[in-house]
Amino acid sequence: MTEKSMAKPLTGKVAIVTGATRGIGKGIALQLAKAGAVVYITGRTLKPRPDFPGCSLEEVSKEISENSGQCIPIQCDHSKDEDIKALFDRVKEEQKGKLDILVNNAYSGAKAITDNNGKPFWEQPTTIWDEMNNVGLRNHYICSVYASQMMVPRKQGLIVNISSLGGLAYMMNVSYGVGKEACDRMAADCAIELKKHNVAFLSIWPGAVLTEFTEQMMEGDHSDKGDSPGVSKEMVARLFANAESPQYVGMCIAKLAAGMSEIRFEVAFS
Numbered sequence: 440m441t442e443k444s445m446a447k448p449l450t451g452k453v454a455i456v457t458g459a460t461r462g463i464g465k466g467i468a469l470q471l472a473k474a475g476a477v478v479y480i481t482g483r484t485l486k487p488r489p490d491f492p493g494c495s496l497e498e499v500s501k502e503i504s505e506n507s508g509q510c511i512p513i514q515c516d517h518s519k520d521e522d523i524k525a526l527f528d529r530v531k532e533e534q535k536g537k538l539d540i541l542v543n544n545a546y547s548g549a550k551a552i553t554d555n556n557g558k559p560f561w562e563q564p565t566t567i568w569d570e571m572n573n574v575g576l577r578n579h580y581i582c583s584v585y586a587s588q589m590m591v592p593r594k595q596g597l598i599v600n601i602s603s604l605g606g607l608a609y610m611m612n613v614s615y616g617v618g619k620e621a622c623d624r625m626a627a628d629c630a631i632e633l634k635k636h637n638v639a640f641l642s643i644w645p646g647a648v649l650t651e652f653t654e655q656m657m658e659g660d661h662s663d664k665g666d667s668p669g670v671s672k673e674m675v676a677r678l679f680a681n682a683e684s685p686q687y688v689g690m691c692i693a694k695l696a697a698g699m700s701e702i703r704f705e706v707a708f709s
């Protein structure tokens with residue numbers, strides 16, 4: 440092992456992080472690139488937007504390059520099957536079939552959760568199901584199919600679904616929780632079929648994470664109203680008092696990708 444690859448454990452690895460223009464996806468992309476991986480980032484917004492500074496593919500890509508990382512931005516709307524296919528076709532061609540890490544992070548439900556705060560499921564528009572679970576679940580499955588088609592023949596790879604504690608028990612919104620539990624189940628069931636091909640599939644639950652969006656959300660109205668417990672002002676304050684940084688999840692995934700033996704050692708002695 441060279442001195443350079445020891446310092447950067449993911450040197451030579453190829454990663455895709457979906458929905459990496461802001462929030463947790465951006466944090467994961469920054470950390471995987473810092474660890475040496477070539478990181479493909481996806482999102483819908485290519486050019487900088489004044490209402491969300493720093494949250495475009497061009498800006499995230501520039502930030503990674505300025506920190507000596509390698510980033511390839513690809514505009515992709517993960518609600519469109521043809522965009523998802525084009526993304527994987529391009530990575531396959533450019534990287535000669537090599538893909539080591541897929542992080543299924545893109546999520547389009549954050550605003551719908553806050554817009555419907557306090558309303559029980561029967562008072563919410565039925566379209567909320569797709570807002571939570573089209574990009575945040577169905578798309579994860581499609582990405583995982585294409586990623587596995589590249590990983591299985593090479594007998595290596597790591598796929599991660601970004602999920603939530605909300606998959607375990609009620610949290611905020613019914614469609615949210617059902618989608619998150621399905622993300623966890625997808626990881627567990629796919630992992631059974633991938634195991635003999637030496638490809639791992641995990642579901643990770645970040646804690647409360649302070650992102651561009653959750654910072655805005657904390658300033659909004661969180662009054663307790665309606666039949667749903669929703670998210671109260673007190674709950675938001677309590678949850679976010681010790682919030683994680685968006686890059687914390689990225690550090691965990693970089694460590695996992697670098698080697699399970701190292702993780703076991705650190706857990707045993709922490």
Ligand SMILES: NC(=O)c1ccc[n+]([C@@H]2O[C@H](COP(=O)([O-])OP(=O)(O)OC[C@H]3O[C@@H](n4cnc5c(N)ncnc54)[C@H](O)[C@@H]3O)[C@@H](O)[C@H]2O)c1
Binds near residue numbers: 457458461482653
């Ligand atoms: N923020 C938290 O406190 C927290 C806690 C636990 C779990 N999570 C989970 O982490 C994941 C990411 O959350 P976040 O807080 O970073 O959300 P976010 O809304 O800030 O970011 C989501 C990303 O997905 C992208 N995206 C949305 N729709 C897309 C589409 N159609 N095509 C391409 N990209 C699209 C957005 O542009 C953005 O880059 C979610 O699954 C969320 O449930 C978040």
